[in-house]
Amino acid sequence: MRDHHSRGSNLLDPEPTSTTPSSVRLDRLRLLDALKSARLNPSTATLRRSINDIRSGVSAPSGAFGARGLREAAIFTPELLDEELDQICGAQTLDRARYYVDRLIKSITEVRTSSINDINLNRWKEYDDIQTDSLWLVASRERGGARSARYWGNFVPQIPHQMMRRYTKAGDWVLDVFAGSGTSLIEGQRLGRNTIGIELQPRVARMARKAVASEPNAFGVTSQVICGDSATIDLNKALRAHGQSSAQLVIMHPPYFDIIKFSDDERDLSNAPSVEAFLDTIGRVVDNVTPVLDRGRYLAVVIGDKYANGEWVPLGFRTMEAIQQRGFLLKSVVVKNFDQTTAKRQQKELWKYRALAGGFYVFKHEYIFVFKKTGRNY
Ligand SMILES: C[S@@+](CC[C@H](N)C(=O)[O-])C[C@H]1O[C@@H](n2cnc3c(N)ncnc32)[C@H](O)[C@@H]1O
Numbered sequence: 001m002r003d004h005h006s007r008g009s010n011l012l013d014p015e016p017t018s019t020t021p022s023s024v025r026l027d028r029l030r031l032l033d034a035l036k037s038a039r040l041n042p043s044t045a046t047l048r049r050s051i052n053d054i055r056s057g058v059s060a061p062s063g064a065f066g067a068r069g070l071r072e073a074a075i076f077t078p079e080l081l082d083e084e085l086d087q088i089c090g091a092q093t094l095d096r097a098r099y100y101v102d103r104l105i106k107s108i109t110e111v112r113t114s115s116i117n118d119i120n121l122n123r124w125k126e127y128d129d130i131q132t133d134s135l136w137l138v139a140s141r142e143r144g145g146a147r148s149a150r151y152w153g154n155f156v157p158q159i160p161h162q163m164m165r166r167y168t169k170a171g172d173w174v175l176d177v178f179a180g181s182g183t184s185l186i187e188g189q190r191l192g193r194n195t196i197g198i199e200l201q202p203r204v205a206r207m208a209r210k211a212v213a214s215e216p217n218a219f220g221v222t223s224q225v226i227c228g229d230s231a232t233i234d235l236n237k238a239l240r241a242h243g244q245s246s247a248q249l250v251i252m253h254p255p256y257f258d259i260i261k262f263s264d265d266e267r268d269l270s271n272a273p274s275v276e277a278f279l280d281t282i283g284r285v286v287d288n289v290t291p292v293l294d295r296g297r298y299l300a301v302v303i304g305d306k307y308a309n310g311e312w313v314p315l316g317f318r319t320m321e322a323i324q325q326r327g328f329l330l331k332s333v334v335v336k337n338f339d340q341t342t343a344k345r346q347q348k349e350l351w352k353y354r355a356l357a358g359g360f361y362v363f364k365h366e367y368i369f370v371f372k373k374t375g376r377n378y
Contacts, residue, residue, distance in 0.1 A: 024081070026058060026065040028074040028108060034064070035108075039101045047097050048089045055085050074108045080125055116248075116297065118169050131162050136336040136368075151181030151207070153260045155253050155302055159336070159368060160184035163251060164193050167298040167370075170219070172248035173239065175292070177230035177285060178269075182208030184251050185223040192219035196238055196247075198230045201263050229267045231284040235292045250289045253302040254282060256366075257315055275313060279322050286326055293373050299328060304338075304366035312360065316367040328371035335365045 034057070038050035057064035058081060084104050091097035112121040119127060138158050160176070160183060168174060170192040176184035179197025181204065188195035189212065199205040205227040212223045222242055226233065239245060255262055255270035257278045262270045272278035286299070293299060301323065306313045324330055351362045 023075050023077050024058070025073040025075055028072040031058075031065050031074055032105060032108060035101055035105050039098055039105075041094075044091065044094050044097055047094065047101075051085050051088050051101075055082070077126060083125075113169075116167055116169070117165065119165070130165055131334075134332060134334050136334055138337060151204070153255070153262065154181045154183055157183050157187050159253075159300075159302055160187040160251055161191065163249065163298075163300045163368075163370075164188060164191050167249045167300070168193050169248070171221075173242075173244050173246070174249045174251065175235065175247045175289060176251040176253070177289060178253045178255075179208055179225055180204060180253065182211045182223075182225060184253075185212045185225065186215050189215050189217050189219070189221055189223045192221055193249075194222040194242070194244075195224070196222075196235075196242075197225045198228050198233055198235075198238075199225060200227070200229055200265055200268055202227050204262075231267070231281055231288055233288070235289060239292060246292050246294045247289075248294055248297045250293050250299045251302075252282075252285065252289075252299065254285070256304045257306055257313075259304070259306050275315065275318070278315070279318055282319055283322050283326065286323055286328075290326065290373065295373050295375065297373055298331070299323070299371045299373065301369045301371070302366065303369070304363065307360070307363070310358065310360075316369070320367075320369045323369070323371055327374065327376035329374045329376070330369065331372050332368075332370040334368035334370065336368060338364055338366060 031054070034050070034054050038047055038054065041047035041050055054065075059078075060066070084100070084107075088097050088100040088104070091100055107122045110122055113119060114121070119130065136158075138156055160174075164174060164187060172193055174184065174188055174193050174195045176195060176197045179185065179199040182197055185195040185197050185208065197205075197208060199208060205225045208225045212225065217223070224238075224242075226238055235247075236245070239247060255268065257272060257275060258270055260270060262268050265271065269278060269281055272281055289299070301319060303316045303319050305315050305317075320330065320333070355362045
């Protein structure tokens with residue numbers, strides 16, 4: 001693996017996205033001094049008084065910790081800082097109060113990240129925008145830049161965005177082996193992740209390249225779309241072309257069997273002759289990506305179910321099992337609501353009737369299966 005963790009100075013800092021409009025910038029060194037001296041108080045009562053002085057200093061517009069003469073900034077949302085100060089004041093013992101002060105000092109002075117992402121665990125409360133629940137109700141498609149809802153069967157950018165924030169570091173390499181219109185690549189470019197997308201259809205690959213090229217590339221990362229079959233393409237060679245021998249995240253958003261026919265190409269998963277053949281090809285794609293994914297890293301698969309001949313076909317769970325059988329550890333099953341298309345909205349009443357008459361429930365969700373590559377993978 002070559003140096004994929006190296007950070008250019010232009011890559012993302014491991015800061016929470018606390019620079020929301022409501023966040024406050026405080027003079028970091030003064031705040032640290034005040035916390036350190038508060039810690040030295042001999043009793044909880046006097047320590048509380050010092051903490052309340054800090055609180056007044058923070059909330060006054062031109063207070064002791066304000067932006068005037070700022071040396072180094074500590075960025076907080078006011079609610080969070082208040083919560084931390086409340087916790088210190090609410091401590092029953094001096095030891096406990098000092099423990100909370102130490103924790104607050106640490107959150108200002110130390111960055112603690114894991115080996116798979118840039119999330120600063122010392123500031124974990126501030127990652128409001130990172131999903132940790134298994135039910136995702138995504139309100140609407142985030143638009144902007146080159147992203148559009150035009151490619152039939154694309155996924156919402158929030159999916160690759162969340163996966164890359166949770167499972168990659170800035171500068172990591174991500175493979176999306178069903179690239180379609182290039183949503184993952186655009187998101188990667190925005191987040192400072194290198195991406196290689198594989199797409200079977202030359203026309204769609206061209207469209208994705210165009211979309212990616214029209215996006216700003218502030219981090220100077222690589223975003224390449226290769227036209228090919230994900231079950232057989234030489235991924236080692238694709239990575240080696242960039243001096244890499246492995247990837248740190250794989251995203252798979254295959255056709256949901258034959259629900260949308262993407263092309264006439266027989267290698268296209270939407271043309272698989274049966275569910276078994278579909279699962280077999282999914283397995284071959286997983287076998288192809290496994291050797292180039294670093295051990296301990298993640299594979300995210302986005303897929304929905306289908307309905308045929310009056311029967312629910314659990315494509316999602318069958319795909320999940322096929323991947324588990326290859327030694328991947330299942331880490332999460334996320335259920336995500338469908339982004340309703342205009343056509344579907346117009347047909348809503350009709351579908352309600354069909355569901356009532358046919359004894360079934362109308363699809364409203366799809367899955368994101370999150371797997372980890374372990375030593376068990378063959
Ligand atoms: C569900 S779409 C992916 C959409 C993508 N996530 C986006 O946001 O645009 C599936 C894509 O996989 C492509 N595809 C189907 N079989 C393939 C194969 N064997 N290798 C590579 N791509 C394939 C289809 O052409 C289609 O563009």
